[in-house]
Amino acid sequence: MRRSVALAYVLWFFLGYLGIHRMYCGRVVSGVAMLTLTILGGVTFPILIGHLLMFIVGVWWLVDLFLTAGMAQESRR
Numbered sequence: 001m002r003r004s005v006a007l008a009y010v011l012w013f014f015l016g017y018l019g020i021h022r023m024y025c026g027r028v029v030s031g032v033a034m035l036t037l038t039i040l041g042g043v044t045f046p047i048l049i050g051h052l053l054m055f056i057v058g059v060w061w062l063v064d065l066f067l068t069a070g071m072a073q074e075s076r077r
Contacts, residue, residue, distance in 0.1 A: 003024065003025055003026070003072040003073075004072065005068075005069050005072040005073065007024070007072075008021050008024055008025055008068050008069070008071065008072040009021075009068055009069075011024050012061075012064055012065070012068045016061045016064060017034070017038050017057055017058075017061055018034065018035050018038055019031035019032065019033070019034030019035045019038070020035075021064065021068055021071075022034060022064070022071070024072075025068070025071035025072050025074075026071070026074075027071060034057060034060060034061075037053050037056060037057050037060075038053075038054070038057050040053055041053030041054040041056075041057060042054075
């Protein structure tokens with residue numbers, strides 16, 4: 001299935017913390033992991049553990065800035 005790099009980046013920008021861009025590119029397991037970390041981070045944010053989880057997701061989101069184009073192009077094959 002053909003994946004649009006532009007759409008992958010739109011999803012990364014608006015829904016990146018939820019891992020939707022990874023699921024779109026065919027990386028469902030890592031997308032669900034990102035979604036799970038975001039949900040757990042949001043729930044545990046008041047007890048400070050969530051801060052660490054959200055930091056991890058934030059770093060992962062920034063790293064995906066450089067990986068998303070490759071993931072979308074790879075899924076085209």
